[in-house]
Amino acid sequence: MDSATLLSFLALDFLLVCVPGADWAYAIAAGLGGRSVTLAVSGLVAGYALHTALASAGLAVLVAGSPALLTALTVAGAGYLVWLGWTVLRRPGVPGDGVPAVDGDGARSGAPSGARGGAPSGARVFGRGAAISGLNPKGLLLYLSVLPQFLAVRGARLPVPAQTAVLGVLHMACCAAVYCGVGLLARAVLGARPAAARAVTRTSGAAMLGIGAFLLVERLATL
Incomplete structure (x- = not known):
């Protein structure tokens, strides 16, 4: 692959990554929720590592050629986004405002740093x-x-699998840079503004819920 091709892909990929979506919403929520932005973004990148591995192995093409499997993946992903968005909307906790955020199993994650019992573990932040x-x-x-x-x-x-892996790694690097910047910027700018931070967190939750609902309706409408 020549450098011109790599630069062209990187430029287009950067524009796509900069379009706000569920990944942005999670990075912002992690930054405002007092969680590790690095762990949250590492989890997002790990998900794209899976996509890269599937594409390199040719399995992504197999998924694309199987409407039933693609529908199942779409419904699972959309349902997860709807659930996560609703969770954030229900308890938009932010650091320093005394409002506890709710973790996925209903545990309160707004407890002081010394009270670790209700705080989401690093593995949970990464896994989400x-x-x-x-x-x-x-x-x-x-x-x-x-x-x-x-x-x-x-x-x-x-060979094509190696080229796919190279482009996938570039996409993962682009995601890591943009999402870390988004999460850290949200924490720096809104960390001392509880009301604004709560509004942004609610917007992030609404974005996840809306994107999930749109994907769900769009996929089910094709059945």
Whole structure:
């Protein structure tokens, strides 16, 4: 693959990653919820690592050719986003305002740092990020529709699976940079503004819920 192709893909991918969506919403929620932005973003990147592995192995094409399997993945991902968005809307807790956020199992995560019993573990923060991006059908569609346009089938030095892996790693790096910036910026700018932070958290939750509902309705309408 030549450098021009890599730069073209990176430029397009950067624009796509900069479009707010469920990943943005989770990064913002992690930044405002007092959770580790690095762990949250690492989870998101891990989900895209799964997409990269599937695409490199040719399994993504198999999924694309199986309407039933694609529908199942879409419904699972959309349902998860709806549930997570509703959870955030129900308890939009932010650091320093005394309002506890609710973790996925109903545990209160707004307790002081010394009270670790109700705070979500690092593994849970990571796992939730991986589930959001790993189950996000939009991520799978990116690997199926955008990435293949930059693959050289004939006369290439690298085989197609290796090219897919390279582009997938570039996408993961782009996601890591943008989402870390989003989460840290949200914490720095809104961390001392509880009312504004709560509003942004609610907006993030609404975004996750809305995206999940849209994907769910869109997929079910095709049945």
